[in-house]
Amino acid sequence: MFRVSLVHRQIFKEHISIFCLAMFSLVFLIVIGKVLQLRELFLGLDVGILEMLKLFGFLIPAVLLMIIPIATMLSVFLTFLRMSSDRELVALKASGVSLYQLLPAPVVFASLCTLLTLWVSMFGISWGMDNFRTSVLELAQTRAKVVLQPGVFNKSIPNLMIYSRSSSLATGELEHVLVQDTSRDSGGVTIVAPTGKIISDTKMGEIRFVLNNGKLYRQDNNEISVLGFNRYTVRLALSQLVKGVHLGKLRPSGMSYPQLQAIKNDPSLAESQSFIRKTDVEIPKRWAMPFACLVLGLFAMPLACAFEGMRQQMGVVMALGNFLVYYSLLSISMKSGEGGSGISPSISLWIPNILFAGLAIAGLYFTAKERTINLTSMITHVMFLRRKDKGGGTCRS
Incomplete structure (x- = not known):
């Protein structure tokens, strides 16, 4: 034994x-x-x-x-x-x-x-x-905040051109924001807002630019339409910012x-x-x-x-x-x-x-x-x- x-x-x-x-x-x-x-x-x-x-x-x-x-x-x-x-x-x-x-x-x-x-x-x-x-x-999110240098037209993010007069790296707060979004097939839109913020969403795998009390300008042929808003969100899928890994909805x-x-x-x-x-x-x-x-x-x-x-x-x-x-x-x-x-x-x-x-x-x-x-x-x-x-x-x- x-x-x-x-x-x-x-x-x-x-x-x-x-x-x-x-x-x-x-x-x-x-x-x-x-x-x-x-x-x-x-x-x-x-x-x-x-x-x-x-x-x-x-x-x-x-x-x-x-x-x-x-x-x-x-x-x-x-x-x-x-x-x-x-x-x-x-x-x-x-x-x-x-x-x-x-x-x-x-x-x-x-x-x-x-x-x-x-x-x-x-x-x-x-x-x-x-x-x-x-x-x-x-x-x-840190990279998105870093590339948003205040007073500079930032084009590092695909299909987005973002300008803010001032930004906070710690809180993600933005002031006097201008965003040109060219991701839509129907044509680009230009958004102007006095304040905004960068927010990350883990579940959806995206970064959001939330803009407050601004105006949206859309050009259609020779006409320009203007729309005022209290809150407008520009969604940036991380697949555009981060390559080589799936960060969308959880599988x-x-x-x-x-x-x-x-x-x-x-x-x-x-x-x-x-x-x-x-x-x-x-x-x-x-x-x-x-x-x-x-x-x-x-x-x-x-x-x-x-x-x-x-x-x-x-x-x-x-x-x-x-x-x-x-x-x-x-x-x-x-x-x-x-x-x-x-x-x-x-x-x-x-x-x-x-x-x-x-x-x-x-x-x-x-x-x-x-x-x-x-x-x-x-x-x-x-x-x-x-x-x-x-x-x-x-x-x-």
Whole structure:
């Protein structure tokens, strides 16, 4: 009993070390990709290093939903691949320890990963996206205030020319404002107001120039119409000011689970039927992805035994290939649900988990009975036969 518990602790430690390495590597690769994707955002807003790191920190929960299952599978797969290749599993079996007795360590490890992913799925994603949007809006609002230099006709904002005799960077207050808006197809309008203010809206993803007690001039052919107003708002979508990132209305993929449930219970909160379908897909996805950690972790055990003798570099490729199959099935189910065709998303998104869980159970059973095929030997044998055929047969002495 003492010997088995010691083995469990060693296996669990190895899972943790590989998991940390895999998480660091995958997050680093994704961050590099995000840098290229958001380069226009960082250049446009003149973001510093610390602000950039903070923004990336807010984006990480959104990618952890996919990264944690991959890292979980890699941890279990590489641990048991090493044990299988080093004949440790054979030695343990000769000592009377079966494969089933080794299950507690990977099951506990995969369960902890499932709980972590579940928290990220329910609350972490929305926390990160809300803070990311708020931070970018603050940076964009600061930039909008900065470019509005008093006494200067500012043309830095697309389709808008803004002039203010005086402006406050701290409060966003404007005095003696002139705005020329050329975004309308029917022709531009010129707005003159004694006072105004810059306001940011996180939910709508826009900056508003609110003007008070002014007049609006519109030219139509050779006629100019004048309209007085008490309050007039010029809306500037941040997609015009901030490139490379979506900051419009919040999408289902960036919402918390309670927000998704609220839309499901009251469809009138959704802006379109497509939005409702995406919500119906997102809800089961938030449950399916966390439990993928447990399913893929158990699936990795017999898979590692089947590839006994394979080098760890190739093992990483094989594990990622199997996860690609899993994620492809999940993506097909998601696209089918968003298109409104096929099986209900609450069923179809669980099909990959059910399929891989069945393979895991069958694989564990046959591996424990020593009835699995050594895929590494089979691949090596096939490659040898192909080389032999290309060489023109056997050599004669």
